Amino acid sequence: MPKFSVRGIWQRWRDSYSKDGYKADDAITLFTGVPTMYARLLQGYEAMDADQKAASSYAAGQLRLMMCGSSALPYPVMKQWEDMTGHRLLERYGMTEFVMAISNPLHGNRKAKTVGKPLPRVEVKILSDEGVETKTGEGELCVRSPSLFKEYWKKETVTKESFTDDGFFKTGDTVTLDEDGYFKILGRTNADIMKVGGYKLSALEIESVLLEHDAVLECCVLGLADKDYGEVVCAIIVPHEDAKKKAEQESKPALTLQELRSWALERLAPFKLPKKLFLRDKLPRNAMGKEMKKLLEAEA
Structure with a gap:
């Protein structure tokens, strides 16, 4: 395919395998992608009607193997994908x-x-x-x-x-x-590891927890400069459409910092909780870049 296409990939899988047992001669047998691709495919799946969902999950389940790499796979994405297709994505590193x-094993325990x-x-x-x-x-x-x-x-x-x-x-x-x-x-040692009040924190670990919140569609965690702590944990969050619509009806934000911290307190140590929250319609392309940090620090 010339480029990544949610609709195109689902259609290609459905063309490969149908629920009546048909398998195309050029059926797709292996798929490898990055976490964002799987998240987008899940969003596309949720937008389908019941018949399309049934056909799509069946077709995806017929592939021999599905792999994921390039960045950490959030557990909620792995869990949703496994529930929907039967595939536990094989994560590896290179x-x-x-x-x-x-690499996680082809045959054996693939640990989230x-x-x-x-x-x-x-x-x-x-x-x-x-x-x-x-x-x-x-x-x-x-x-x-x-x-x-x-x-x-x-x-x-x-x-x-x-x-x-x-x-x-x-x-x-x-x-x-x-x-x-x-x-x-x-x-990444120079990008994803934050130094907060003497602690070295993993932005990826905190992101994987925040993604489990019902209102969170996507998120990015980074450290913003702070005179007292060196850095403080900042979360940039894209809310789910349902959360945004409900918030508009009630004339309030889709998610507040206090709500997020209260929810996360049972899942993260207190020093890992976000101190700042920014809601966005989409994640900035260079959320980890110096320029983005400057903009957020100015906004804060």
Whole structure:
């Protein structure tokens, strides 16, 4: 397909498999996408009538495998997708510099909020802020693999800074291990990790919780500069259409900061609760950029 199309993808799947058992000769058997694609496909599904929903969920369920990558998959999206299609999306982790390195299993326990374990012949380690390897804490993920690239073209200094002395590539991603040895991506060290009052917080972790709120369609969490805490947690939220319509009828915001904090208090530690809230019709393309932070800080 020339570009991502919610309607086009659902139609392509329905053309591949029909509920009477028909399977097209060119039926789609595998689909891989990013979290935003799956969220958009779910929105498209909710807009269908009952017959279309039945045909669509059946067709999607016939695919051999569905995968997700490029960024953390919010648990509510994974859960909704599994309920609707029967597929537990297979999450994995890779970069251009070494292709795939870590993956949930094709056959076995695909754990939500993780990217799995190292693939065969891939070596990984976690380095703390002090550059010491850690087995139990969080830190920067480093990878050594047969598929690892040699160097950045004509960038000798950058190449040298990107590798450890023993040949591991420093990914720039902060990770931790769960109790089963599955890797959890906490975010880009220089973008998704906020430093709030002495705590290092993962924006991705907070986003995944806020997305479980009934009124929240999309959200982005970032740290805004604060003279007392260094940074404070800020949430940019796109409300569901139903929440917006109800709010318009009652002449109030679709969601207030106090409502969000009260709801999240049972799910997040107090120091992880948003201190600022911005409601938007859509997420800004560069929500994590410096310019966006400046605009929000000025608005706050």
